Amino acid sequence: MAQHHDVIVVGAGFTGLSAAAMLAERGFDVAVLEAQMRVGGRAEAHTLADGARVDKGGQFVCDDMTNVMALIRRYGKTLVQTPVEGAFVVQPEIDAPDRAYAESRSLRLRMRALDPRDPAIGGMSVADWLAAQPVSTDAAKAFRSTVEGLWCRPIGELPLWYLVSNDRRITNRQSEIEYFVGETIHSLAEDMAAGLDGRVLTGRPVTRISARAERVQVQAGDLLFSARHVLVAVPPVAASRIGFEPDLPAALRRALSVWKSGAVIKALVRYPRPFWRQRGLSGMVSWLDPSGLFACDVSREGLGAALVVFVGGPLAIAAQAMPPAALEEMILAKLATALGETARTATAIAVRDWTGDAWSGGGYSDTVCDLRAQDAEDVLRAGAGRIRFACSELSPSYPGYIEGAIVAGRVAAEEIMAAVGQDAL
Ligand SMILES: Cc1cc2nc3c(=O)[nH]c(=O)nc-3n(C[C@H](O)[C@H](O)[C@H](O)COP(=O)(O)OP(=O)(O)OC[C@H]3O[C@@H](n4cnc5c(N)ncnc54)[C@H](O)[C@@H]3O)c2cc1C
Incomplete structure (x- = not known):
């Protein structure tokens, strides 16, 4: 039996978490399916031998990155000025x-x-x-x-x-390395996930997304979910590894195929x-x-x-x-x-x-590596009906950064809310 939700978000990086937070705040029933046993994606923290926590992925922010800075303040994090x-x-x-x-x-x-x-x-x-x-x-x-x-x-x-x-x-x-977060920026992702009150399911890699007439089915391990809308909030190369049924339109398949991970x-x-x-x-x-x-x-x-x-x-x-x-x-x-x-x-x-990270690809961002694929980002942003794509790479501002991921997630959430409004007409 499938679990039903309004929206399923695939991926609990900053894009997925920001989209889910906005949808949940507006009263949508949202579930986030994350492949790994932790949230944060390319923001990841480790504990060193003496107990110090450090960011091993995304780390730095600056005052110009207003959305991530607002979240850092909202969650009471300590900003450390990078010594220069x-x-x-x-x-x-x-x-x-x-x-x-x-x-x-x-x-x-x-x-x-x-x-x-x-x-x-x-x-x-x-x-x-x-x-x-x-x-x-x-x-x-x-x-x-x-x-x-x-x-x-x-x-x-x-x-x-x-x-x-x-x-x-x-x-x-x-400077883009103006500050970092004393508690780690990864802890911000953890706080955002905690604020989603059990809506984030870790250890649930999504392998197949099947579009039906009024709903979309999402297969994650042995669990089947269904939703009115699905947001694939993973980097393009990771998205290209998910099976889609029926197959995505040719332009979208091509748009997913032209990226390489850094x-x-x-x-x-x-x-x-x-x-x-x-x-x-x-x-x-x-x-x-x-x-x-x-x-x-x-x-x-x-x-x-x-x-x-x-x-x-x-x-x-x-x-x-x-x-x-x-x-x-x-x-x-x-x-x-x-x-x-x-x-x-x-x-x-x-x-x-x-390099070659199983879920995030390998770099700060995936990049288009086909000299003629100028439309790839637009085609991906347009998505396919009830299935949408968002990630830092596709952001209208700061692509490849945590700020970009937050913006991309919120833009996608707005679009889904507008589409739900259309559904209701
Ligand atoms: C070493 C390093 C240093 C960086 N430094 C900075 C920095 O200093 N400042 C900065 O702003 N940015 C930095 N970045 C970039 C920043 O971390 C990313 O741009 C941002 O975190 C991307 O967020 P995202 O949500 O778009 O993607 P991701 O963080 O990649 O999140 C995608 C999530 O989807 C999950 N996923 C993938 N496939 C599936 C699937 N099939 N089913 C379910 N879940 C799936 C992944 O596990 C992951 O959790 C750095 C990145 C790296 C790797």
Whole structure:
């Protein structure tokens, strides 16, 4: 026998939780089916040996991200300002790092000014475009490292129009690593799930969604659910693994097939003290080579001195072939070159490799990797009748961020409420 609800939300990441919270507040009978035994999706926390809780996935926020900031306040979380005082290090050392980064930022602005719908850039990758730009080699390397670090795919695979459209929606003026949450941002997802009062069912991977005349049936393990509307709040690659009956329309199937998951490894490296500060360094390091590598200071009360290191894009893909000890050694060696030999004296290193993650794909976000698939996001947002798709990737603002997930979830909830209003007419 199927359990009946008004709306079923598949996935308890920030998108699914935000959509469900809004629907529940407006009196809808909503159930959230989550594959994993925990909520939060790409926001995940771990307890270290001494009891400190740390975010191993999504972590940073800034004042411009108004929706997540409002939730952080509403749930009484502690905001910690990311320590940034001191010099920023660029690796390997180059002659004029400030000039290279300023040039790279202007390049990014020039790219954003392109029209993503312009047919002239339709079949062009970011690498094609970059090769044609009149910039210094160091600025081109800085640009490439930033893009591969943030979008977590090699620039040769990223469509130029996709990056333009995506980057235009990331509008923060404050640094995106302005703050993090002392209790972990994952605890915010847990609080939101708790506020849903038993409506979130974990350990329920959805394998099949079947559209019937007035209802949709959702198979999760040995349980069958039915609802008037279903919101698939999972990243596109994860959505493409769900079986749909009848098959989704061809355009929608194609729109789901053009995404690839990013690749990212996040490492927390702890030290007896923040030794970099004694040398006037902020602990923030950006590597031009290897591309996509970045570190910053996340020291705080209760955790002590610590750096977080992001290994993104091609380097994370290459790191798949490394034994864990070799990866840790590589991270410590890079930090030692950038911040001094004391970096080798880490007291602990905790690595979370997201690459190929079973439920979330692998990176901050999935990205479209088909140079001609300009309509993929619109087709997915339109959904198929009673089945809708939402995730941070499809957000009108801050795609690829927690803020984007919250916005995407709320937009989808509004659309479902409007559709229910139509049903009632
Ligand atoms: C290492 C890392 C660092 C990051 N850092 C930041 C940061 O500092 N700041 C920031 O704003 N963002 C950051 N992000 C990105 C941010 O975490 C994501 O954009 C956001 O959490 C995505 O939310 P979502 O709900 O759209 O998707 P997800 O969080 O992926 O949620 C989808 C949920 O659906 C579930 N699911 C998948 N398939 C099924 C199925 N078939 N049935 C049932 N459930 C299913 C998954 O288990 C998951 O819980 C980071 C991400 C990573 C991986």
